Amino acid sequence: MCSAVTLALEQVKAQGRSKIHRIDLSVGELSGVVPDALMFAFDVVSAGTPAEGANLHLTTVPTLCYCAHCHREFYPMSLIYACPHCHHLSNDIREGKDLELVSLEIS
Amino acid sequence: MCELAGHREILYLHQNVLKKNNQSAEKNRTLFRNLLAINLMSAPGAGKTTLIQQLIKHTHFRSAVVVGDLATDHDAQQIRQTEIPAVQVTTGNLCHLDAENVARAVGELELATLELVIIENVGNLVCPAMYHLGEDLRIVLMSVTEGENKSLKYPTLFKSADAVVISKTDLAAAVDFDREKALAYLSQVVPQTPVFEISARSAKGIDAFHAYLAQALEAKRLLRSLSI
Numbered sequence: 001m002c003s004a005v006t007l008a009l010e011q012v013k014a015q016g017r018s019k020i021h022r023i024d025l026s027v028g029e030l031s032g033v034v035p036d037a038l039m040f041a042f043d044v045v046s047a048g049t050p051a052e053g054a055n056l057h058l059t060t061v062p063t064l065c066y067c068a069h070c071h072r073e074f075y076p077m078s079l080i081y082a083c084p085h086c087h088h089l090s091n092d093i094r095e096g097k098d099l100e101l102v103s104l105e106i107s
Numbered sequence: 108m109c110e111l112a113g114h115r116e117i118l119y120l121h122q123n124v125l126k127k128n129n130q131s132a133e134k135n136r137t138l139f140r141n142l143l144a145i146n147l148m149s150a151p152g153a154g155k156t157t158l159i160q161q162l163i164k165h166t167h168f169r170s171a172v173v174v175g176d177l178a179t180d181h182d183a184q185q186i187r188q189t190e191i192p193a194v195q196v197t198t199g200n201l202c203h204l205d206a207e208n209v210a211r212a213v214g215e216l217e218l219a220t221l222e223l224v225i226i227e228n229v230g231n232l233v234c235p236a237m238y239h240l241g242e243d244l245r246i247v248l249m250s251v252t253e254g255e256n257k258s259l260k261y262p263t264l265f266k267s268a269d270a271v272v273i274s275k276t277d278l279a280a281a282v283d284f285d286r287e288k289a290l291a292y293l294s295q296v297v298p299q300t301p302v303f304e305i306s307a308r309s310a311k312g313i314d315a316f317h318a319y320l321a322q323a324l325e326a327k328r329l330l331r332s333l334s335i
Binding site: 003004007011017021025030031032080091093098099100102104107 | 114115116117118119120121122123124125127128233234236237259262263264266295296297298299300
């Protein structure tokens with residue numbers, strides 16, 4: 001959370017602005033980020049900064065796997081990444097690992 | 108200063124929040140180019156320090172250890188008893204090592220003389236998954252005393268691992284550890300990841316793990332010699 005807010009504050013400063021109204025983050029299911037914990041941490045970390053009171057919007061990015069056996073991508077139904085077409089297990093993760101700062105609304 | 112001041116504007120960034128850490132991790136990768144760096148992760152008390160001590164006793168690698176803890180340098184002191192250089196990183200309230208504090212710590216080591224750098228992460232099965240340190244291998248430990256289902260409970264960390272170690276196998280009978288069940292869960296959550304079963308107390312299983320690391324070091328050297 002510190003990294004996300006630091007990044008946002010750097011941006012608002014670089015733009016010569018003083019207030020962040022809204023922060024959009026995309027959170028990969030496998031990023032290790034827990035949305036509730038992130039929301040909670042945001043209030044603490046942003047207090048007294050231009051990001052204080054901003055609306056924090058999180059979009060979850062689901063895990064996307066690639067099946068090396070039938071060469072198809074699939075969204076696993078559980079933490080066991082079994083291909084729904086051929087039932088082989090995959091550990092090739094194509095999406096869902098990142099935490100991305102998508103956009104900021106500033107003034 | 109800015110005529111838009113006061114007007115709201117949307118700034119599209121699409122920036123990876125962990126970019127800074129990933130960039131530092133790449134720098135560490137360069138520092139580690141002639142040696143093997145491993146990142147050891149587990150819950151607190153799974154036996155990382157004891158495994159490292161045993162590994163050092165059984166190995167001919169020229170090694171050094173970076174130890175991360177919230178407080179104290181007990182683990183580093185314990186490792187120094189093996190006469191191996193150990194650098195303690197005290198993270199304060201930070202629940203994981205990041206690439207920058209690892210870079211600072213390895214600055215205290217004579218990397219050119221080393222073959223193996225073991226990074227003992229802060230005991231935590233959540234946050235270390237997000238932070239790459241520039242390591243070659245990510246190794247997750249689970250001790251038999253923690254039960255069979257660790258991999259189901261913390262799949263993100265296990266899925267980020269190159270190898271899994273089941274530690275304290277000498278205690279398996281005392282805690283009714285169901286080995287088959289643990290291996291079955293692992294084969295579902297991390298189907299292609301090698302698993303090593305080790306008792307650091309008796310050294311049982313340490314040879315196979317040692318051979319795995321030796322092979323990884325050999326492979327890295329070979330790749331490096333081919334790319335020059």
